Amino acid sequence: MADNEIIVPLLPLRGLLVYPTMVLHLDVGRDKSVQALEKAMVEDHLIFLTTQKDISLDEPGEDDIYKMGTLTKVKQMLKLPNGTIRVLVEGLNRAEINAFYDNDTHFSAKLEVYEDSPEKEIEHQALMRTLLEYFEQYIKMSKKISSETFSSTSDIEEPGRLADIIASHLPLKLKEKQEILETIDVKKRLSRVIEIINNEKEVLNLEKKIGQRVKRSMERTQKEYYLREQMKAIQKELGDKEGKTGEIAQLTEKIDDTGMPEHVKETAFKELDRYEKVPSSSAESAVIRNYIDWLVSIPWSKATKDDLNIHKAEKILDREHHGLEKVKERVLEYLAVQQLTNSLKGPILCLAGPPGVGKTSLAKSIASSMNRNFVRVSLGGVRDESEIRGHRRTYVGAMPGRIIQGMKKAATVNPVFLIDEIDKMSNDFRGDPSSAMLEVLDPEQNHNFSDHYIEEAYDLSKVMFIATANNLATIPGPLRDRMEIISIAGYTEIEKLHIAKDHLLIRQLNEHGLQKSQLQIRDDALMSIIRLYTRESGVRSLERQLASICRKTAKIIVSGEKKRVIVNEKNIVDFLGKPIFHYGQAELEDQVGVATGLAYTTVGGDTLQIEVSLSPGKGKLVLTGKLGDVMKESAQAAFSYVRSKTEELNIDANFHEKHDIHIHVPEGAVPKDGPSAGITIATALISALTGRPIRKEVGMTGEITLRGRVLPIGGLKEKSLSAHRAGLTKIILPKDNEKDIDDIPESVRNELEFVLVSHVDEVLEHALAGDKA
Known part of the structure; x- marks a missing residue:
């Protein structure tokens, strides 16, 4: 209840609060505070103590102090040598400021004083x-308050005083203490202190649990440290200076430096932890170590910066490879799109063609032109799926597949990756490797390639894959569908001549220690080597023949016979012996029943003499020369066409009843097949039956129908080159092949006359000479 109002000196406290009935010492140093004390001592020793809201203020005002404080009595005052006054005060009652006075010398306030009710309810x-x-439970848990304090507290009978005394012993913030001081109602004050002490008990419980946990952790850490120190000492005695400790530190650093994705890093550290715990003598230790080594040796983020200068790339490709225009154009297209988007997925190119045409060296040049690392993996003879996907780690001697091994060699995430001999894979009971290659070569899937050994997804989407194949027919359809096929049919004689001069001869001179001045091979000699000593689509045999000439030259120079060797068409036999091959040549004069056809072979084009002879008989048709089924059918079709056109061609309608007809294609040991000899057989047959000779300078190619229509054929470029080589000047070809004439080298195109025909009548008009004999 409120008592009478009184005016007393006011002393602001910093970071301190006094409850009623409390007795404590204060050190006072501020001028106004000292003056307030002296004023109190002069009067009735009463002074009002209240707390500052902000303890940093040296000269607080009315708004900087709490309204509710404690009316106290000054018991004792002592001046200290440093000028500070030490005072002993005793709290009397709660009091609230009704009016604040700022005198020149000190503060004072008119107070309303409150006393706790003496009545004690149940x-x-x-x-x-x-x-x-x-409070007793708190003292036991805290152990910061003595049991004597509890004894003295338990003797207090006034409820309000008990709440104040216990609150003064609790580690409360100033605001919480002020809140209790401002609680006039005794019941509310008791309840609030109970609530606070209950919270403090829960905090102490949590502190205890945390302390126990920390202690256990410290004990475990100390134990591990002790054991590690022991291990180091043992390893040192055994001569192993570092032991696993240094190894673990190195591996940890490597894992952090690889830039691998977080989920892979997590796996790596988990395996590293296992490796640390497994004894070195255990077989599992080597397995885990091997796995970690693979994880840190595969490139996860390291990449080379693409050189997207399309003109520079074009120069490199042209310098290192003669011809192959379509392949170069495709690579330059890729670079151009990459320069515009900088996000194109790596293309999957498949270079298909015969051996020796430069598929592998072209892939190296592509890597060089793009400033990318190059890696080659051969799949010839692979028949086990695990060769591609790797073995599971449960197997002895397990390791990753060829793709991951290749990426390790490449050391970057964006190399040019050559998959050689992709058509030579086979399958057996161990699985189908071509099916495993589907994921590698699918741009929609290979960003998440799964190797059985690594077990973590690996991104292959930045890799430029280039596959090579000799025969597309042996590549499964689904795998072929994922690749962009670029056919390299082979080199023409002119291209081989340039390759020999610009690349092969220079390389062989360097390998055999010869100078350019010591050996000169003229163009006519090179052409003779190409025509008479090799028969291939590529240039491997050509390079071997050049190597043979270099060896013989080296012997001549070392023995002192000559200082310089010149090889020409006349003396080539001295170096390489008699010619191994021959090539078809034009007839010297027009002949009856002999037509010159043009053929395409795996090693280029060639001319084919088709001979027809008539002999008395009963219309028997004989075909010789090791012809295939398709070629035999072409001969049958030509024969049927001639029989249906006897009147127009001025041929005896019953010729087939009076004569046996023999059709022969020379070089009977060489298998020959294909439909493109149709018009050639028909022309030779008509020539034999009519007696009209066939022009010696004419070569022809085209498929024939029973009605005499001429259908298109393939390999026109190679066939035209063989015609030019043989000395022919006119080529008869199907009209539908007009678009293919542009593929023929300009130098050859200018020396040949191309006659486009759609019917056999047009063929005869250009092929047959003179009148009936």
């Missing part, structure tokens, strides 16, 4: 017992 007693019980 509820008061219940709250007091609860508070004492909680």
Whole structure:
């Protein structure tokens, strides 16, 4: 209840609060505070103590102090040598400021004083017992308050005083203490202190649990440290200076430096932890170590910067490879799109063609032109799926597949990756490797390639894959569908001549220690080597013949016979012996029943003499020269066409009843097949039956139908080159092949006359000479 209002000196406290009935010492140093004390001592020793809201203020005002404080009595005052006054005060009652006075010398305030009611209710007693019980439990848990404090507290009978005394012993913030001081109602004050002490008990419980956990962790850490130190000492005695400790540190650093994705890094550290715990003598230790080594040796983020200068790339490709225009154009297209988007997925190119045409060296040039690392993996003879996907780690001697091994060699995530001999894979009971290659070569899937050994997804989408194949027919359809096929049919004689001069001869001179001045091979000699000593689509045999000439030249120079060797068409036999091959040549004069056809072979084009002879008989048709089924059918079709056109061609309608007809294609040991000899057989047959000779300078190619229509054929470029080589000047070809004439080298195109025909009548008009004999 409120008592009479009084005016007393006011002393602001910093970071301190005094409850009623409390006795404590204060050190006072501020001028106004000292003056307030002296004023109190002069009068009735009463002074009002209240707390500053902000303890940093040296000269607080009315708004900087709490309204509710404690009216106290100054018991004792002592001046210290440093000028500070030490005072002993005793709290009397709660009091609230009604009016604040700022005198020149000190502060004073008009106060309304509150006293706790002396009446004690049953509820008061219940709250007091609860508070004492909680306080006792708190003292036991805290161990910061002595048991004597509890004994003296338990003797207090006034409820309000008990709440104040216990609150003064609790480690509360200033605001919480002020809140209790401002609580006038005794019941509310007791309840609030009970609530606070209960919270403090929970905090102490948590502190205890945390402390125990920390202690256990420290004990475990100390134990591990002790054991590691012991291990180091043992390893040192055994001569192993570092042991696993240094190794683990190195591997940890490597894992951090690889730039691998977080989920892979997590796996790596998990395996490293296992490796640290497994004894070195255990077989599992080597398995885990091998796995970690693979994880840190594969490139995860390291990449080379693409050189997207399309003109520079074009120069490199042209310098290192003669011809192959379509392949070069495709690579330059890729670079151009990459320069515009900088996000194109790596293309999957398949270079298909005969051996020796430069598929592998072209892939190296592509890598060089793009400033990328190059890696080659051969799949010839691979028949086990695990060769591609790797073995599971449960197997002895397990390791990753060829793709991951290749990426390790490449050391970057964006190399040019050559998959050689992709058509030579086979399958057996161990699985189908071509099916495993589907994921590698699918741009939609290979960003998430799964190797059985690595077990973590690996991104192959930045790799430029280039596959090579000799025969597309042996590549499964689904695998072929994922690749962009670029056919390299082979080199023409002119292209081989340039390759020999610009690349092969220079390389062989260097390998055999010869200078350019010591050996000169003229163009006519090179052409003779190409025509008479090799028969191939590529240039491997050509390079071997050049190597043979270099060896013989080296012997001549070392023995002192000559200082310089010149090889020409006349003396080539001295170096390489008699010619191994021959090539078809034009007839010297027009002949009856002999037509010159043009053929395409795996090693280029050639001319084919088709001979027809008539002999008395009963219309028997004989075909010789090791002809295939398709070629035999072409001969049958030509024969049927001639029989249906006897009147127009001025041929005896019953010729087939009077004569046996023999059609022969020379070089009977060489298998020959294909439909493109149709018009050639028909022309030779008509020439034999009519007696009209066939022009010696004419070569022809085209498929024939029973009605005499001429259908298109393939390999026109190679056939035209063989015609030019043989000395022919006119070529008869199907009209539908007009678009293919542009593929023929300009130098050859200018020396040949191309006659486009759609019917056999047009063929005869250009092929047959003179009248009926």
